[in-house]
Amino acid sequence: MPWREDRIHRWLASQRAPRGLSGSRGHDAAVFVKLRGRPVICVDQTIEGVHFAPREDPARIGRKAAARAISDLAATAARPRAVFVALAVPRERSDAWIEKLLDGARARARAHGADLCGGDLSIAPDRAHVAVTAFGEYLGSGTPPGRDRARAGEIVVVTGPVGGSLLGRHLDFAPRVELGLRLHRAGANAMMDVSDGLAWDLYRLARASRVRIDLELARVPVHRDAQTRARKSGKTPLWHALHDGEDHELVATLPRNAKRMRGVTVIGRVRAGRGLHLVDAHGRSRAWRPMQGAYEHGR
Numbered sequence: 001m002p003w004r005e006d007r008i009h010r011w012l013a014s015q016r017a018p019r020g021l022s023g024s025r026g027h028d029a030a031v032f033v034k035l036r037g038r039p040v041i042c043v044d045q046t047i048e049g050v051h052f053a054p055r056e057d058p059a060r061i062g063r064k065a066a067a068r069a070i071s072d073l074a075a076t077a078a079r080p081r082a083v084f085v086a087l088a089v090p091r092e093r094s095d096a097w098i099e100k101l102l103d104g105a106r107a108r109a110r111a112h113g114a115d116l117c118g119g120d121l122s123i124a125p126d127r128a129h130v131a132v133t134a135f136g137e138y139l140g141s142g143t144p145p146g147r148d149r150a151r152a153g154e155i156v157v158v159t160g161p162v163g164g165s166l167l168g169r170h171l172d173f174a175p176r177v178e179l180g181l182r183l184h185r186a187g188a189n190a191m192m193d194v195s196d197g198l199a200w201d202l203y204r205l206a207r208a209s210r211v212r213i214d215l216e217l218a219r220v221p222v223h224r225d226a227q228t229r230a231r232k233s234g235k236t237p238l239w240h241a242l243h244d245g246e247d248h249e250l251v252a253t254l255p256r257n258a259k260r261m262r263g264v265t266v267i268g269r270v271r272a273g274r275g276l277h278l279v280d281a282h283g284r285s286r287a288w289r290p291m292q293g294a295y296e297h298g299r
């Protein structure tokens with residue numbers, strides 16, 4: 001049976017009330033209790049045929065959609081507080097399909113201290129579209145991390161192995177919220193989440209900060225999924241680690257004398273100059289350019 005908006009609204013009203021609201025639940029806008037820190041807001045889209053396959057489990061879609069936005073909060077050293085889901089769905093989908101998706105988004109949000117606090121429902125002409133706005137708070141006293149704050153002399157780190165995420169990790173991943181907070185406390189002023197590939201995102205970080213990043217290829221932690229993909233693609237595991245994307249690990253720059261952290265790998269250095277440079281085991285370097293395998297919407 002095709003889904004109906006009023007049935008979904010009644011189902012939502014029967015669920016547990018979200019935390020942190022000062023005003024009424026189910027209103028056109030959410031009113032929150034006063035925050036302790038500065039508000040942080042981001043939005044991310046998850047689109048059928050681009051970010052998930054048409055017959056994917058809707059609960060996994062919901063988890064991924066919420067996690068993508070929460071990962072952006074993690075890269076800003078923010079504590080998640082709420083997510084809002086704007087959902088456009090073809091008429092032939094069922095109420096159960098929508099409910100499972102929203103349950104997935106709610107579960108991922110609650111795992112990181114946030115709640116599903118609102119959103120919007122609409123008919124879509126052909127494919128499902130999920131837009132998630134994540135709301136958090138930055139509790140630090142200084143300037144929040146940004147991609148334009150890397151400085152020459154710093155080291156570059158990543159929070160986990162990368163590559164091969166399309167084997168399933170792109171749908172089920174945990175945003176690195178706690179690691180983002182720890183990295184910022186350790187002195188990380190520049191930070192990003194790896195959504196479009198390690199190389200592409202480091203290139204963007206270097207460009208925004210107007211510095212050169214030397215990525216030491218022998219230090220890049222290559223996920224076993226990248227090795228699996230390489231056996232079929234004809235490319236190397238390292239190529240997949242650099243270019244596959246949707247790993248949603250964090251990259252950050254730290255002071256050279258920063259204390260080593262568990263779960264964080266040093267993969268390079270920040271220098272004066274411009275762009276991303278790939279450095280092999282013999283110390284030879286070459287400049288990396290976006291056309292060398294990175295994913296880019298619209299290209």
